[in-house]
Amino acid sequence: MAGIPLDDIVKAPKALLHDHLDGGLRPATIVELADGIGHALPCTDPADLGRWFVESADSGSLERYLETFAHTVAVMQTEESLHRVARECALDLAADGVVYAEVRYAPEQHLENGLSLDAVVEAVLAGFADGSAEAAAAGRPIRVGTLLTAMRHAARSQEIAELSVRYRDTGVVGFDIAGAEAGFPPTRHLDAFEYLQRENFHFTIHAGEAFGLPSIWQAIQWCGADRLGHGVRIVDDITGGKLGRLASYVRDKRIPLELCPSSNVQTGAVASIADHPIGLLRDLRFRVTVNTDNRLMSGTSLSRELALLTEAFGYGWAEVQWFTVNAMKSAFIPFDERLALINEVVKPAYAKLIG
Ligand SMILES: O=c1[nH]cnc2c1ncn2[C@H]1C[C@H](O)[C@@H](CO)O1
Numbered sequence: 001m002a003g004i005p006l007d008d009i010v011k012a013p014k015a016l017l018h019d020h021l022d023g024g025l026r027p028a029t030i031v032e033l034a035d036g037i038g039h040a041l042p043c044t045d046p047a048d049l050g051r052w053f054v055e056s057a058d059s060g061s062l063e064r065y066l067e068t069f070a071h072t073v074a075v076m077q078t079e080e081s082l083h084r085v086a087r088e089c090a091l092d093l094a095a096d097g098v099v100y101a102e103v104r105y106a107p108e109q110h111l112e113n114g115l116s117l118d119a120v121v122e123a124v125l126a127g128f129a130d131g132s133a134e135a136a137a138a139g140r141p142i143r144v145g146t147l148l149t150a151m152r153h154a155a156r157s158q159e160i161a162e163l164s165v166r167y168r169d170t171g172v173v174g175f176d177i178a179g180a181e182a183g184f185p186p187t188r189h190l191d192a193f194e195y196l197q198r199e200n201f202h203f204t205i206h207a208g209e210a211f212g213l214p215s216i217w218q219a220i221q222w223c224g225a226d227r228l229g230h231g232v233r234i235v236d237d238i239t240g241g242k243l244g245r246l247a248s249y250v251r252d253k254r255i256p257l258e259l260c261p262s263s264n265v266q267t268g269a270v271a272s273i274a275d276h277p278i279g280l281l282r283d284l285r286f287r288v289t290v291n292t293d294n295r296l297m298s299g300t301s302l303s304r305e306l307a308l309l310t311e312a313f314g315y316g317w318a319e320v321q322w323f324t325v326n327a328m329k330s331a332f333i334p335f336d337e338r339l340a341l342i343n344e345v346v347k348p349a350y351a352k353l354i355g
Pocket residue numbers: 020021022023062066069073104105106109149178179180206209263293294
């Protein structure tokens with residue numbers, strides 16, 4: 001199918017809920033930062049390096065996909081580099097027409113040079129603020145919220161949950177757990193999730209990506225996740241269009257699915273974009289959102305993910321608006337602020353596009 005041209009999608013306002021800061025660096029920035037600290041890279045030409053990330057992440061396994069992060073995390077160990085990467089992230093998302101983004105990363109992975117958790121968070125928040133201000137000045141306003149991630153194989157989730165709550169009034173809007181899923185169920189971090197619930201805070205959980213329904217069930221029914229990071233394996237509870245109890249619960253409660261089409265193809269969660277369950281899940285009216293996961297590892301952008309879906313499933317502007325409004329409705333910022341973006345930015349733009 002023809003699909004909507006990428007350039008047109010770039011111009012439309014979009015919202016992004018699932019994007020990793022350490023999965024979205026510019027290849028040229030990695031080369032410069034690595035040179036400055038003497039970190040050895042697989043190659044030093046930015047274009048080659050960009051291809052290396054995509055090819056290496058194209059592994060068919062989440063564990064191998066995650067190995068590529070060693071190089072991005074290695075160059076994000078100082079306040080200056082964290083600030084730079086966050087600033088460029090805000091600028092790149094704004095240039096792609098993203099007007100609202102929640103970007104996540106794991107502060108515990110940025111302590112190798114002796115930074116404190118608070119220093120990491122403050123450097124990233126300052127980078128997002130500076131990048132957003134520059135984007136606005138250039139006529140591309142964007143709001144960036146931060147999610148702090150705890151690594152599911154580690155044991156710092158309570159500490160990171162407390163860190164998130166400490167920065168809730170200065171830009172951190174939610175919490176997440178990420179990393180290899182098999183063998184590391186969400187309930188390992190139950191104390192952190194119960195703490196966050198007592199604090200009336202928001203969190204999403206990577207679940208139902210490399211592991212199936214038990215992970216999703218725990219994330220929702222034991223841990224109380226507001227959203228599912230990926231959640232794509234919820235299709236295992238749907239047979240011939242008929243929903244099982246867990247799938248019904250997720251749909252009926254309007255639990256947002258942060259679907260990441262290209263990432264799922266690379267980790268082997270789905271065979272191809274055309275085979276992605278997003279088509280079925282949309283038809284069944286789940287609260288589906290479209291996301292990038294890791295723009296560097298997938299060589300992608302939110303506009304490209306949407307363009308691929310318009311090609312594969314024949315979607316038009318009405319569907320792109322639907323995905324965008326779903327994401328805005330599911331954002332972790334206050335209701336009135338979500339509504340303002342939907343009514344004042346998203347809907348007027350799509351009214352013109354849909355005609
Ligand atoms: O798709 C993913 N699934 C699980 N973990 C992931 C995914 N993408 C990135 N991560 C991990 C690697 C990063 O270093 C970490 C924090 O952003 O989150």
